[in-house]
Amino acid sequence: EAADGDPFTSLEHGWDEAFGYFGAATAYGDRSVSEIAASRAVDRNGDGAIDLLRECDFGASVNAGKRDHGSADAAPTNFAAQAFLAFRTGRTIISDAGGALDADQMAALTEQRDLAIGAWEAAIAATVVHYINDVLGDMGDFDTAAYDHDAFLNHAKHWSEMKGFAMMFQFNPRSPLGRDQFVQLHTLLGDAPVLPAAGAGAADDYRASLREARGILAAAYAFDAANIGDDAGQGGW
Structure with a gap:
């Protein structure tokens, strides 16, 4: 549940903080791994500035893209996409629940947690x-x-x-x-x-x-x- 005065629940806060540490911009999923490996920041809307939320990747998200980009053509890896999709899917599960998760929702969220952490650590x-x-x-x-x-x-x-x-x-x-x-x-x-x-x-x-x-x-x-x-x-x- 949300603490007094907070616009988010503790679960939302924890999930969002984990995503922040992963470091992906909100447009991360729209970039190829070659783009991520080449530059962590892209002025996608052409306004002459870098939006740190939407247009700049940090830390682990950049690292994941670099390793995917450097993987062999015969054995490509998918660390970046797996982690990003798992974070987004998990956040949707939390938002759709609108509060406490039932057993099925928690099982689904745990699966996404494991996918995100697995790709990140790999x-x-x-x-x-x-x-x-x-x-x-x-x-x-x-x-x-x-x-x-x-x-x-x-x-x-x-x-x-x-x-x-x-x-x-x-x-x-x-x-x-x-x-x-x-x-x-x-x-x-x-x-x-x-x-x-x-x-x-x-x-x-x-x-x-x-x-x-x-x-x-x-x-x-x-x-x-x-x-x-x-x-x-x-x-x-």
């Missing part, structure tokens, strides 16, 4: 795979002229993105990635990037760990092999 997992592949690619330039200062900075960025996104799984109590898998994942990723100074043996060991970590995510989220990448981090997200 996009995060795909992003960890993406940055694992970037790190593998960076390490492929070790002991060559290509691994210069700028390459080191890119390597540091890619590793940090990989580790940061991988921390998120712990916050979903219903995550497909179980507690033991989460611990194993972070044991494999380690606490710092392996650099050329560590030696060829350490670099090879860490590459193997990254591939194993990538495999854990692929299994937990049922990712198609076409999106995972090869031993060098090529050909996937």
Whole structure:
């Protein structure tokens, strides 16, 4: 029920807040994933300004579009559309109920919640795979002229993105990635990037760990092999 003075119920507030954290503009569903990946903001009505509610995507919604855009033609993903449709469908269920939901409405809403969270988290997992592949690619330039200062900075960025996104799984109590898998994942990723100074043996060991970590995510989220990448981090997200 709505609290005194509030124009919304606690359920409406919670659902809308979750949608806000996802970060999609109200016109998100009208944009292709290539458009989302290319630019988070589009002046759709041509008024010379960006409406932050209707014309600008933020955070997780942009990330989902990027992963869909980068998925293989043979195994396209649909994280962005699944999450957006689930949020909209769930909000319609809440609005149509006009108050407390009955058992059937709650079951339908729970289904949409799970679809939204599932797509959102899968996009995060795909992003960890993406940055694992970037790190593998960076390490492929070790002991060559290509691994210069700028390459080191890119390597540091890619590793940090990989580790940061991988921390998120712990916050979903219903995550497909179980507690033991989460611990194993972070044991494999380690606490710092392996650099050329560590030696060829350490670099090879860490590459193997990254591939194993990538495999854990692929299994937990049922990712198609076409999106995972090869031993060098090529050909996937």
